Amino acid sequence: MNSPRNRSDLIAALADTAEPVRRVRAWQGACLIAAATLAAAIGTSTLFSFWDGILTGEASPYFWIGNGLLLMLGAASSAALVAGALPQVGPRANAPVWAFATLCLLPLAALIQLVWASGHHAHDGLADPAAWHCLTSALAAGLVVAVAAVLFLRRAAPVALARQAWLTGLAAGALGALAFGITCPLDGIAHLGIWHVLPVPIAALAARVIVPPLIRW
Template sequence: MPARRHRLRSGMSRTAQHELDLIMQHDASTPGKPGVDLLDIDRLAGELVPVRRLRVREGLAIALAMMAICGLAIGFGLGVRGDVANGVPHWMFIARSATLLGLGTAAAAAALSSASPSIGGARRTFWTWTLAIASVFPLGAIGVWIGDFRSLDDARRFLDPQYGMQCLRMSALCAAFIGTAMTVWMKRGAPVSPNRSGWLVGLASGSLGAAAYSISCSENVVMYIGTWYTLAIAGCAIAGRLIVPRVLRW
């Protein structure tokens, strides 16, 4: 027994050595299997608390509900586009809103699913295809800027910070509410990649926040959409990467 105890004690911390000595003393003085009587299995099992399973669709419903609330608030506060109010929305508004909503929903689903990691489960990467589709707007803005020299005066007007700051402010404000709701929901789970989750939360909340503001934005020009909406979403993605991982740390 002393030789066995010496081998077990080698390399241990003082706390571990003390616990080992207690178990050895208990084993030497009482019958039964070594160390078993020191573990109160019933007490440990009684302390377990059932946890409700996280479902991605619930978190996604919360994010979309927050977007809808922001959209209603913007509609009442800033007004609704005339074509939408008249029931004949412009095709650019439809394309813009559908792209933002699709990108935001896909990124949100990917972010929320990361809170429930599993082995062998399908990884949600559909958002990458949606992001590729959404890149048509910034690429189109660059193409107009480079190729169509006749529109330089309009380009300068659309790139005027005073002209697009409302887009940035309102999209970021809506994204803050949406991103906060998503992060609070994800903290109930166990995200194994906080950095990736931060990017996705920022991308999702920025896209959904821009979609909420889109109901009031009257611009149908690719130059404006590709510039200010892209800046708003990119800024939210960076903010998500910087803030969300700190909150999701275990």
Template sequence: MPLDPDEPSIEQTIEALVGDLRPVAPLRLWTGVLVGLGLTALAVGGVWLVFGLRADVMAMHPAPIVVARGAALLAGGLVLLVAALRAAVPGRGDEGATALGTMILGIMPIGLMGLLLQGIVARQRPSFAELTTHITLRCFCIALAASLLVGAGLIRWMRRAAPTDIVRASWLIGWAAAALGTFAYSLFCPSQTMAFVTAVYPAAMLVAATVIRLATPPLLRW
């Protein structure tokens, strides 16, 4: 069968395909960390503009509990962020960072168990008077909004990567964003009791992480 002179040859087809290719800059973990820090700063700025920050935070003399909860959220969030970024790059192990981040954030629910145990030993019921419907919903909404902001930016960055386990990467993104978003909320949160921090904060992070986990896979798949 004679060849059609107007039909492109295999060589011409390959050249056309190669001609459409563009070099892609390799992903660097430190750029992802910078993106996460920038998104966290943006979330803090959003909370500041909309709700304001605590007076002691504005005066640069935060109460000890504000420092403690903020340090745990920021440290745990950043470690899990590194784990999420490593999970998105083939050949990089993230088990150590995942375990460390989980241990740091685990301080809060463990603290709640400690309060309950202390109450049992002392035969005194811990006070959860702050956990009104209004305050709890406010915490959930602000922390969720800040977490979704951070999560959306991280997902966009990670679309350039190639996570082999999308479910694991989605959970890591969710927990990292939840911790960093809740950190932004904590700078506004007027509460100064361990009962509120150890009960409401983990619940807010669980909700935020679950929402981001469910939303992430369709956005990461090509």
């Protein structure tokens, strides 16, 4: 095998079975995820109607801050996902970690407010009648984004499957919550900080289990 002739025979045998394929590019994955997010937003707006308070100035600062942080996390996770799906050398981006850490300030602020507002009984504030609707709808919207991400990863050549799975879940949870958030008129910190953020860790944990077998090559 170490002789030049054996190496040449091996290379020739491999070349005979090689077939040209279309190159996968990072921008294709980014566009696919963006299109899925837009489709999820249109779908939720069709089902639950767009909240016009966003356009009339009724939305609170918490609405803009919360959804802005979700957008940052979704964008950072998507960018890291499409970059990590292609062979490359160099350090991995840690922007999704910092974006998720920043997003976690929202539920912390929500819990602090609930404790003060309900006389040190935070569970009273957690009894939100719209909680499960927002949680399940955001996860359903995130599923559309997750499918797009998995389709791209299956065409690419991801190596760090666990990391790609985490990124898929973070992107899907954040962008799904963002897509549904434009229909939800509840813009208090308690509601946004808990029930619009909770889909993110749930989607990340689910993706960590489900995604690796789907993208393994």
